[in-house]
């Protein structure tokens with residue numbers, strides 16, 4: 448059970464963005480998962496949006512790190528410091544997470560050791576209890592799908608570091624597939640393309656801007672253009688070029704093929720009744736990658752299954768993790784993590800068994 452006045456947080460600790468939901472308040476923080484550190488002194492210079500603004504513009508002694516890679520924590524110390532900063536921002540100086548319950552999303556398919564490590568990072572920050580929730584389950588809940596019903600629903604979460612496909616039924620994940628490529632790898636592909644085609648070096652923020660502005664999954668709509676600046680690799684001087692959405696369409700083609708293949712592989716592995724349900728209920732697109740122009744239509748054409756896009760693709764995982772506590776019993780949701788309680792609570796964790 449939870450205490451009525453206890454703080455409950457849902458945290459989507461994503462490769463690209465960290466989103467925090469607080470019960471009773473809604474989304475209270477939404478910032479890039481980036482940390483800027485002074486390499487010489489070890490001092491934390493900036494976190495989140497402030498650190499992101501430094502990418503590609505920082506002097507040599509400033510190290511910019513994404514502490515998560517492909518959805519899992521790659522640098523524990525940095526993740527911990529980043530979370531501490533974000534929580535302070537939300538809660539004010541003193542309280543940190545003391546006495547609160549935290550539901551935190553993790554990619555599906557990670558090991559129990561990795562789940563436990565994420566939970567312990569949160570408990571270490573003072574939480575009474577931390578529970579890892581598989582991301583597609585949280586995203587589906589946040590997107591409003593009735594996943595507790597005995598019917599199959601397919602969620603496709605396209606984040607910054609991972610794409611996760613999961614078929615859900617009766618409040619749990621029946622089949623899933625995780626691809627370690629997503630938005631950030633599209634950005635890298637765009638950087639490579641511009642380098643190869645134009646001998647021009649561009650930064651990752653420019654590449655992301657190109658993707659968001661003229662990127663498309665629809666060949667017929669590929670008629671936009673965008674002027675961008677980079678550094679000429681031969682002369683070493685700044686140069687401007689005009690890119691078309693047709694070119695970016697070709698760059699994302701391979702990635703789209705991987706996505707469709709992941710959907711096919713997941714459907715192949717789930718019982719035929721559920722695959723039949725998915726054909727009727729459709730695919731729910733979540734995560735920032737769902738905002739790529741023409742993506743829903745493209746997946747519909749390739750799979751023959753109706754496709755819906757979540758109302759808030761970038762926030763639905765955090766919303767879902769936040770809803771987990773109030774909904775998990777009434778809706779019989781199956782949470783993946785064993786749950787970690789703080790040392791003070793270790794003797795009274797009968798809830799753990801129920802999770």
Ligand SMILES: Nc1ncnc2c1ncn2[C@@H]1O[C@H](COP(=O)(O)OP(=O)(O)OP(=O)(O)O)[C@@H](O)[C@H]1O
Nearest residue numbers: 461462463464606607608609630734735736738739
């Ligand atoms: N309009 C858009 N078109 C295409 N991609 C977009 C758009 N808006 C955001 N994105 C991409 O969405 C990605 C971030 O999505 P999201 O915040 O869901 O990822 P994440 O949860 O941090 O990552 P992960 O779930 O992989 O750990 C980024 O790569 C970003 O470039």
Ligand SMILES: [Mg+2]
Nearest residue numbers: 461606734764
């Ligand atoms: Mg995500």
